Amino acid sequence: MIKITNLSFGYGKHKLFDSLNLSLKRGHIYGLLGMNGAGKSTLLKNIAGLAMPWSGTCVVNGGVAVKRNPSFLQELFFIPEDIYLPPVTAKQFAESTGHFYPKFEHKQFEQLLADFDIPINRSLTKLSLGQQKKAYIAFGIAANTSLLIMDEPTNGLDIPSKAQFRKLVASVLTDDRCVIISTHQVRDLDNLIDTVLVLHKNYIILNQSLDEISEKLNFGVIPANSADYIYAEQHLSGLNAITENTDNSFTKVDMELLFNAIINNNLNLITLLNKTGNEQHI
Amino acid sequence: MNNTFNLTRFGWYFKKHTIDHGRTYLLSLVAAVGIVFLGLGLPAFLGVGVVTQNYQYGMYIFLIWLGGSIFTSTIFAELSDRKKAILTLTLPVSHLERFLVAWLYTFPIFLVAANICFFAVDSLVLSMSHPVIEPNRLLNLFDTKTPGILALVAFMVFQIPCFWGAVYFNKLHFIKTAFLFFMACLAITILNKAILRLVSGGDLSSYNLFFQNQVFIKGKYYSFTLSNSTYIISWIIYASTGLLLLVSAFYKLKEKQV
Numbered sequence: 001m002i003k004i005t006n007l008s009f010g011y012g013k014h015k016l017f018d019s020l021n022l023s024l025k026r027g028h029i030y031g032l033l034g035m036n037g038a039g040k041s042t043l044l045k046n047i048a049g050l051a052m053p054w055s056g057t058c059v060v061n062g063g064v065a066v067k068r069n070p071s072f073l074q075e076l077f078f079i080p081e082d083i084y085l086p087p088v089t090a091k092q093f094a095e096s097t098g099h100f101y102p103k104f105e106h107k108q109f110e111q112l113l114a115d116f117d118i119p120i121n122r123s124l125t126k127l128s129l130g131q132q133k134k135a136y137i138a139f140g141i142a143a144n145t146s147l148l149i150m151d152e153p154t155n156g157l158d159i160p161s162k163a164q165f166r167k168l169v170a171s172v173l174t175d176d177r178c179v180i181i182s183t184h185q186v187r188d189l190d191n192l193i194d195t196v197l198v199l200h201k202n203y204i205i206l207n208q209s210l211d212e213i214s215e216k217l218n219f220g221v222i223p224a225n226s227a228d229y230i231y232a233e234q235h236l237s238g239l240n241a242i243t244e245n246t247d248n249s250f251t252k253v254d255m256e257l258l259f260n261a262i263i264n265n266n267l268n269l270i271t272l273l274n275k276t277g278n279e280q281h282i
Numbered sequence: 283m284n285n286t287f288n289l290t291r292f293g294w295y296f297k298k299h300t301i302d303h304g305r306t307y308l309l310s311l312v313a314a315v316g317i318v319f320l321g322l323g324l325p326a327f328l329g330v331g332v333v334t335q336n337y338q339y340g341m342y343i344f345l346i347w348l349g350g351s352i353f354t355s356t357i358f359a360e361l362s363d364r365k366k367a368i369l370t371l372t373l374p375v376s377h378l379e380r381f382l383v384a385w386l387y388t389f390p391i392f393l394v395a396a397n398i399c400f401f402a403v404d405s406l407v408l409s410m411s412h413p414v415i416e417p418n419r420l421l422n423l424f425d426t427k428t429p430g431i432l433a434l435v436a437f438m439v440f441q442i443p444c445f446w447g448a449v450y451f452n453k454l455h456f457i458k459t460a461f462l463f464f465m466a467c468l469a470i471t472i473l474n475k476a477i478l479r480l481v482s483g484g485d486l487s488s489y490n491l492f493f494q495n496q497v498f499i500k501g502k503y504y505s506f507t508l509s510n511s512t513y514i515i516s517w518i519i520y521a522s523t524g525l526l527l528l529v530s531a532f533y534k535l536k537e538k539q540v
Contacts, residue, residue, distance in 0.1 A: 045540055050540040051539050068377070068536075070375060084363070086302040086303075096302070097373070099294055100291070
């Protein structure tokens with residue numbers, strides 16, 4: 001669905017991506033992780049055609065992103081970190097904007113607004129920032145585009161809304177849809193994403209499903225005196241550690257720990273994760 | 283799906299643009315009407331009540347020229363605001379449709395609205411005034427002393443660069459465009475004088491934009507003027523420059539980034 005080939009991009013003289021390659025498929029919810037300034041938002045903007053690459057291409061649904069053709073845009077909805085909504089009510093917004101998206105569902109939009117407790121007939125500019133964000137997310141979900149991009153969607157949401165957000169996004173994923181969520185609040189993506197993308201030092205250094213990761217790694221607390229780990233952090237009752245999964249057991253991926261390990265340049269971990277299944281057996 | 287132009291989609295976008303910006307445009311129009319009312323009201327109510335057609339014409343040009351230019355300069359302002367630009371640029375409309383809606387608002391719609399408002403206010407002020415000498419007459423744009431076509435040309439000469447500046451600059455659109463416009467005029471005038479001096483070998487008594495000038499050679503004044511055919515060519519050059527600016531604005535719009 002998304003094919004990025006040799007993408008180079010930056011601002012001024014500062015290069016953010018250097019020959020970046022990435023391939024994303026339908027039917028997945030991708031979590032894009034990276035440190036502040038790593039270029040997560042910029043990568044999403046390149047995918048949405050909002051930034052012009054220095055070189056390389058970004059193709060989405062067979063269309064070149066940077067051309068921003070209507071046929072490409074009607075299958076994409078982008079929810080930025082800082083949102084703007086015009087001074088109209090949610091109902092008016094849906095009426096004036098919904099028909100640009102062929103699969104937009106008015107009833108679904110109204111239901112989502114009700115779920116988020118957003119008044120449909122109040123001017124969007126008079127809502128709180130969190131409410132505006134929820135209205136924006138509701139519109140993005142109801143647009144039913146094949147690609148939904150969310151940049152830090154949980155920023156500004158209260159705790160119950162974050163849980164509701166996770167539930168809603170998980171419920172709208174279909175085989176035809178691809179969702180990309182960028183965040184630095186790794187915990188917000190718990191029980192939501194199925195594939196982790198890590199952007200670090202100009203490159204995508206991890207693009208793997210949680211299942212693949214848990215096949216290769218175990219996550220858990222080990223004794224403080226243990227040395228048999230790939231990466232570990234201090235924990236109240238020992239070490240919170242990542243170890244190699246040698247016995248095909250299953251543990252839930254601790255994304256925060258995994259992310260910390262990767263950005264600390266843990267080469268053993270990165271090498272192990274990027275090994276193919278065959279290589280592991282050898 | 284036609285990715286260049288689709289009438290239904292264009293209609294939707296026009297409607298959306300109107301819903302999203304209509305209130306702001308209406309407020310701006312009311313403010314402009316207020317200024318025109320004040321401008322016309324001053325001589326009508328405070329002096330002897332005479333509002334000459336020339337004075338009305340001045341106010342008319344003020345509204346069309348300055349109001350139109352400022353309005354045009356803001357037409358793509360949301361593309362300079364990162365938050366607003368994302369919603370605008372990811373809306374499934376073509377570049378041509380986006381460009382045409384902006385042009386429609388800044389050119390025909392603005393002219394119609396400005397004319398209706400001006401003549402409504404002008405008629406109102408004149409009907410309320412009580413001139414001492416003779417009754418005030420409403421501005422006639424078909425009169426050769428106050429030609430509407432001249433006001434239209436004056437509007438277009440600056441409006442097109444403003445349209446270009448609205449896309450090209452990221453902030454202070456009007457100020458930057460005006461600065462660039464007048465700097466370009468100054469540069470052309472100096473260049474014109476230098477070329478005419480080179481061609482004639484005499485001293486030039488004044489500065490003029492393009493081709494025409496008074497030249498002083500060996501104690502006598504000569505006047506450089508354009509023949510009829512060259513005059514037409516000069517207008518073709520102006521029109522081509524305007525067209526080039528519009529095409530340039532279109533391509534800049536296509537390349538707009540966030």
